[in-house]
Amino acid sequence: MHRHALSLRRAVSPPLGVIAVALVLACAGAGLAAADKLTEDNMTKKDFDQITDVQTSEVGKPTATTVNVHNFDAAGEKAVTDAHGAKVVKGKEWKGLTPTERDKRLKALKKGLYDNIVFLIEVPSGNIWAVPDVDVTRMVTDKSIKRWTGEEEAKLPAAVKRDPSPSHSDRNGTRLERAQVRDRDD
Numbered sequence: 001m002h003r004h005a006l007s008l009r010r011a012v013s014p015p016l017g018v019i020a021v022a023l024v025l026a027c028a029g030a031g032l033a034a035a036d037k038l039t040e041d042n043m044t045k046k047d048f049d050q051i052t053d054v055q056t057s058e059v060g061k062p063t064a065t066t067v068n069v070h071n072f073d074a075a076g077e078k079a080v081t082d083a084h085g086a087k088v089v090k091g092k093e094w095k096g097l098t099p100t101e102r103d104k105r106l107k108a109l110k111k112g113l114y115d116n117i118v119f120l121i122e123v124p125s126g127n128i129w130a131v132p133d134v135d136v137t138r139m140v141t142d143k144s145i146k147r148w149t150g151e152e153e154a155k156l157p158a159a160v161k162r163d164p165s166p167s168h169s170d171r172n173g174t175r176l177e178r179a180q181v182r183d184r185d186d
Helices: 016-036 045-052 074-082 091-095 099-111 133-141 150-155
Strands: 066-070 086-089 117-123 128-132
Touching: 045 066, 045 091, 045 117, 074 133, 086 091, 086 099, 099 117, 099 128, 117 133, 128 133
Parallel strands: 066 117
Antiparallel strands: 086 128, 117 128
């Protein structure tokens, strides 16, 4: 009999449902890994819409003011910080919020800030920056930052081929986890 040093007195093979859940979670994890590698080159219209979606959290009231901008390079980030802008939500956290949770977060942040604050959504990173509106206008005009245009959004593809997970995947890029079934002590 094969025994594992950390095994319980009686090893029991997991039920099929547990294996199915593990496989689903592994596949979801592979999808999240691909989402972390999102760039303007492999972003789809659906990705763009998911990152920028903000829906009102209060019936009858508008959402917080957001402007969709391309990811900042070092000069863009410096221009934003020089204009007293600050990153207020990291992209990974933003992408994990629902559209109404995003609005709640932005409105809560705005309560402690000046009235003329605009939130910049870096796409595709999802980083959120709070910047005075006059500075946003100036930075877009002098091309320190680049706003997404309707034409650029319209050109985003419906689908792109993404790199499969580098290891432990089948031909379709689905991440597979192996479960070992051990001999049982009866």
